[in-house]
Amino acid sequence: MRKRAxxxxxxxxxxxxxxxxxxxxxxxxxAGVSLATVSRTLSAAAEVSPRLSRRVQxxxxxxxxxxxINARGxxxxxxxxxxxxxxxxANPFFSVLLQGIEEQARSHEMAVLIGDTGxxxxxxxxxxxxxxxxxxxxxxxxxGFLPFPPGKRAVADYPIVVVSERIAGVDAPIVGIDxxxxxxxxxxxxxxxxxxxxxxxxxxADNVLTHERRSGYLKAVEAHDLERxxxxxxxxxxxxxxxxxxxxxxxxASPRPTAVFAANDEIAIGAIMEAKANGLRVPEDLxxxxxxxxxxxxxxxxxxxxxxxxxxxxxxxxxxxxARLVESPGRRPPDALLDHKLVVRDSATPPAPR
Numbered sequence: 001m002r003k004r005a006x007x008x009x010x011x012x013x014x015x016x017x018x019x020x021x022x023x024x025x026x027x028x029x030x031a032g033v034s035l036a037t038v039s040r041t042l043s044a045a046a047e048v049s050p051r052l053s054r055r056v057q058x059x060x061x062x063x064x065x066x067x068x069i070n071a072r073g074x075x076x077x078x079x080x081x082x083x084x085x086x087x088x089x090a091n092p093f094f095s096v097l098l099q100g101i102e103e104q105a106r107s108h109e110m111a112v113l114i115g116d117t118g119x120x121x122x123x124x125x126x127x128x129x130x131x132x133x134x135x136x137x138x139x140x141x142x143x144g145f146l147p148f149p150p151g152k153r154a155v156a157d158y159p160i161v162v163v164s165e166r167i168a169g170v171d172a173p174i175v176g177i178d179x180x181x182x183x184x185x186x187x188x189x190x191x192x193x194x195x196x197x198x199x200x201x202x203x204x205a206d207n208v209l210t211h212e213r214r215s216g217y218l219k220a221v222e223a224h225d226l227e228r229x230x231x232x233x234x235x236x237x238x239x240x241x242x243x244x245x246x247x248x249x250x251x252x253a254s255p256r257p258t259a260v261f262a263a264n265d266e267i268a269i270g271a272i273m274e275a276k277a278n279g280l281r282v283p284e285d286l287x288x289x290x291x292x293x294x295x296x297x298x299x300x301x302x303x304x305x306x307x308x309x310x311x312x313x314x315x316x317x318x319x320x321x322x323a324r325l326v327e328s329p330g331r332r333p334p335d336a337l338l339d340h341k342l343v344v345r346d347s348a349t350p351p352a353p354r
Contacts, residue, residue, distance in 0.1 A: 187224075203236060
């Protein structure tokens with residue numbers, strides 16, 4: 001009596017061959033598996049169970065895809081697998097960006113492997129071994145640090161693209177926005193509304209984005225001759241909790257600020273929550289502007305005025321840049337600085353008379 005797994009394999013193999021050239025996505029659909037599984041199976045990039053391997057191999061054979069894989073290997077010795085490292089997969093900033101990476105990867109018949117590293121460099125190094133062992137073609141970094149000790153390897157020798165968070169001293173192509181200009185625009189908007197006492201809640205102290213957005217804040221304070229006081233710049237993290245804690249400190253000041261520029265939307269949402277918990281109205285008593293335009297910014301109360309980043313386009317551009325590096329090793333593509341914009345909603349208004 002034949003096992004069910006073998007029956008599934010036979011069903012895949014019995015599928016009619018297509019007239020057009022098959023793609024990796026066709027193989028994945030026919031085998032009923034993910035693109036990553038197809039890539040790992042056909043490139044031997046990682047261990048795959050025998051059952052899944054038989055299904056993928058049968059689907060590839062049925063679609064005549066094995067010829068494409070062999071030609072690709074002979075031509076460029078590529079695996080079709082891309083590694084994306086990020087610091088927190090639960091952070092909503094990354095979801096749309098990852099969608100853009102995945103969409104562009106399909107057009108290049110690449111599969112994406114996501115590594116959630118936090119701030120642990122040891123975890124990042126485990127993913128880097130896929131690159132060194134030629135089991136993955138390249139890496140997109142969203143976590144703000146290299147997956148190996150600085151100076152240990154020449155970054156230019158490997159296909160690496162950095163997204164959003166520039167890594168100091170690393171000459172790899174970067175895809176992002178001008179965070180200094182965006183911070184300047186956010187605070188300038190508050191200044192045009194008439195705010196003179198504008199506070200800033202930062203992100204993590206060692207984060208490049210924190211420094212760039214704070215620099216934009218300081219430039220706007222100087223350009224518009226806004227008030228300065230010792231507690232105006234509050235330390236924080238990219239979280240709602242950090243926004244609440246920093247806002248509690250700001251509200252204890254006398255006089256308190258009339259507006260807050262937050263380093264990201266989660267901080268801004270925390271600031272709104274804390275202001276309301278203290279009996280203040282937003283924006284009448286405290287205006288708040290965020291950064292990133294995540295989905296929650298549209299549905300919080302009130303909807304958040306914030307800086308929009310083209311995250312899906314950033315993801316697509318990052319994968320496209322990496323594909324160019326893989327196809328032409330040693331030829332560094334230019335950096336891609338995309339446009340940001342201020343999205344005006346209901347969380348900021350002219351300050352109430354005092």
